[in-house]
Amino acid sequence: MGILFNTFIAAFSSIGAFLFGYDSGIIASVLTMSHFEARFSKRPSIQGAVVSTFSGGCFFGAAVAGWVNDRYGRKRTIQFGATIALWGCAMQAGAHNIATLIIGRIVAGFAIGVLSMTVPLYNTEIAPPKIRGFLVGLTQECIGLGFLVANWVGYGCQFINSDTSWRLPLGLQLLPAGLLLIGIQFLPYSPRWLIEVDRDDEARKIVYLLHDTKGSPELEEAAEREYIEMHDTIKAEVLVRSRKLSDLWATRAMIKRTLISCGVQIFTQFTGINIISYFGPLMWQSLGLQGGKALLMQGIYGLVGPVATLVFILFIVDRVGRRKPLMFGAATFVATFSIVAAVLATNPVTSVSTKPADPGAQIAGIAMIFLTNIVFSASFGPVSWVLASEVFPTSTRSIGTSVATCCNWAFNTMLSQVSPIGLTNIGYKFYLVFVCFNFVNLIIIALFFPETKGKTLEEMAEVFGDSVNTQRALNEGKGSESENDVKDSVSIARMP
Incomplete structure (x- = not known):
């Protein structure tokens, strides 16, 4: 049951990631609905504001989540995010003017910022090293499922001839938020956070639970060894930490960790994938697909991402690693966005054009957009969440993951605000920006990103060359359990 329980x-x-994907995906459909446009506006600036205010809320939610995680733990922070999500979703579904809608978007965004930072952090800290890529990669899988459900809900709701067409899909977010709020109560705390706040006995029990020892001496010994490594390293880090933001650049090793974590989140935005996710119907329209056909294509598009992610996290990420998929993804995006730009440049389709779209060019453009989604779902999508949360030591993992996620949302906000304007005003030239971005991504990843697969979170010090010897710090501080103490500790752990 060990791996199944972890999974x-x-x-x-x-489910917190599912909320992220659903809210991000449903707005792409809602923005094109006639009743939504009639009540609010279809101007690109208003559409950009509806999307970017959500992303701005996410930025502040991710910023606050670092402190909340350190103070109350991962589980309570997820509950906090789910509670705020209920509030924001209800405001969006019940909005009667643009001000209420935008405030609801900000509140919901704040909640998603908390969850988008905390869910991969929590999964990272409960995952065994050999399947950490898979378990943390479930974050991206559920984001993709959220987009998929949102696309088909949006497609179906377009046929409702009233404001319910957009209120219903926005209101459906209340269901997963409520389920997460209640259900997370029954899941264990992160054992690493428990050790950090001196709840060591609880942490040991959870490590044994995650290993599913069931009285097996071999499994109990393996669990105890992991607990001791975890305990010693975290206690040593506690002795030298200061809890300041400046810790993220206090040493050369920490600067590298911070740049890698923030870099992979920023580069994920530079891939351009969210332009398709948020404004997909506009892209399909630029290729000659109008009205319901654009929403139908967006729904079909959403199918391929979760399938690609599932294959990747099951069979590839923990074997191939993190660095190679990122390089492959960046190189592929240079090609796909170049082709999309070329298709739109040579076969322009506008709202006033009487010339039908060229079928060959249309197929080529659609194929490249689909390929971009598949490759993203098997590279930057899951790897960005895995890498950003696994590189930091326990003493700075919350604040470091928080800062990295803030970087993600800061660039997400910027791109979501300017994208509808760029798509409307400069057409194919806007895609050339992402050709350049992805070329830069490829060069930086190839030169500076390390490989972290298969390492325990405590072994990341070897990868980044930390100058602090945590074992020595612990021995000088409070002492530690030696290798010969493992079996004795197992015996103690068995006692009621």
């Missing part, structure tokens, strides 16, 4: 925990907590 269940990661999958259930990733």
Whole structure:
């Protein structure tokens, strides 16, 4: 039951990621609905504001989540995010003017910022090293499922001839938020956070639970060894930490960790994938697909991402690693966005054009957009969440993941605000920006990103060359359990 239990925990907590994907995806459909446009506006600036205010809320939610995680733990922070999500979703569904809608978007965004930072952090800290890529990659899988459900809900709701067409899909977010709020109560705390706040006995029990020892001496010994490594490293880090933001650049090793974590989140935005996710119907329209056909294509598009992510996290990420998929993804995006730009440049389709879209060019453009989604779902999508949360030591993992996620949302906000304007005003030239971005991504990843697959979170010091010897710090501070103490500790752990 060990791996199955770990998978269940990661999958259930990733309902928070599902909310992220659903809210991000449903707005792409809602923005094109006639009743929504009639009540609010179809101007690109208003559409950009509806999307970017959500992303701005996410930025502030991710910023606050670092402190909340350190103070109250991962589980309570997820509950906090789910509670705020209920509030924001209700405001969006009940909005009667643009001000209420935008405030609801900000509140919901704040909640998603909290969850988008905390869910991969929690999954990272409960995952065994050999399947950490898979368990943390479930974050992206559930984001993709959220987009998929949102696309088909949006497609179906377009046929409702009233404001319910957009209120219903926005209101459906209340269901997963409520489920997450209640269900997370029954999942375990992160054992690493428990050790950090001196709840060591609880942490040991959870490590044994995650290993599913069932009285097996071999499994109990393996669990105890992991607990001791975890305990010693975290206690040593506690002795030298200061809890300041400046810790993220206090040493050369920490600067590298911070740049890698923030970099992979920023580069994920530079891939251009969210332009398709948020404004997909506009892209399909630029290729000659109008009205319901554009929403139908967006729904079909959403199918391929979760399938690609599932294959990747099951069979590739923990074997191939993190760095190679990122390089492959960046190189592929240079090609796909170049082709999309070329198709639109040579076969322009406008709202006033009487010339039908060229079928060959249309197929080529659609194929490249689909390929971009498949490759993203098997590279930057899951790897960005895995890498950003696994590189930091426990003493700075919350604040470091928070800062990295803030970087993600800061660039998400900027791109979501300017994208509808760029798509409307400069057409194919806007895609050339992402050709350049992805070329830069490729060069930086190839030169500076390390490989972290298969390492325990405590072994990341070897990868980044930390100058602090945590074992020595612990021995000088409070002492530690030696290798010969493992069996004795197992015996103690068995006692009621």
